[in-house]
Amino acid sequence: MVLEDIDERISIVRHFNRSFTRQIGVLREGLLHSPYTLTEARIIFELAHREQTTASQLGRELGLDPGYLSRILAQLEQRGLTEKRRSDNDGRQYLLSLTAEGREAAQLLDQRSRDEVAEMLNALSEGEQQRLIKAMQDIEGILTKSFKFSEPFFLRPHQPGDMGWVTHRHGVLYAREYGWDERFEALVAQIVAGFVNNYDPAHEHCWIAEMQGEIVGSVFLVRASDSMAKLRLLLVEPNARGLGLGSHLVEACIRFARQHGYQKIQLWTNSVLLAARHIYQKAGFKLVAEEAHHSFGHDLIGETWELVL
Incomplete structure (x- = not known):
């Protein structure tokens, strides 16, 4: 199928986005019945997968406005989930990490996310799972390119x-x-x-x-x-x-x-x-x-x- 009309292509992409959000639960994955907002959950996930990072690196990775990110990090630190220390290599920078409580929160979010995805996959046949994974990899590769x-x-x-x-x-x-x-x-x-x-x-x-x-x-x-x-x-x-x-x-x-x-x-x-x-x-x-x-x-x-x- 070749689509000549750009409006039709845009409509299909937008429809896919809405359907994907409903089926995969992208928004729900950030919340997962927890007290964290989607942005907070994304930050916790990212810090859990990094040994050390700075706020600027985290902002670039997540595409967040520096001022907005700073406010969210301050809130997470006040709640005892994150901590920061001055870099040994550059005294002007602070390295961010999760506290023990933050790591527990990340593990809980991760497990709930895995359970949710597993539930979705288990509803599909083996062939459907393989096709879905391949399609997701293709989409990621094209958009990354x-x-x-x-x-x-x-x-x-x-x-x-x-x-x-x-x-x-x-x-x-x-x-x-x-x-x-x-x-x-x-x-x-x-x-x-x-x-x-x-x-x-x-x-x-x-x-x-x-x-x-x-x-x-x-x-x-x-x-x-x-x-x-x-x-x-x-x-x-x-x-x-x-x-x-x-x-x-x-x-x-x-x-x-x-x-x-x-x-x-x-x-x-x-x-x-x-x-x-x-x-x-x-x-x-x-x-x-x-x-x-x-x-x-x-x-x-x-x-x-x-x-x-």
């Missing part, structure tokens, strides 16, 4: 053909930059094949980064257990490095893991991958194990990193 102007890149879900790109570019770049042989490319091919064959969209995700019409990066988050996810195959093309894309991809994995109830993220890398190690360390991952191995034609030190959520 269209409206995210703050960075020169955008992230989207994987599409047919992307797994071939991931395998090919890993093989090319790791051979060029580290001298790894084709056995590394074979390993990547096994990982992406396993992801596609066992893909669980309710618990796993792949992000493909595009910039100026070209793919420039990727990362996967896959289910290891009910409580732990694995971050895999982080890659950033040379022409997209230095833009914060690697950190952006890792942060997307962390947000997804927290929103889907994981308690820990684990990843495996090698000591020679200094740029990737720096990104993981900056995101809060801790090195928990090291092991020497001979792979891809080289003697390497494998490393296991973990982030407790």
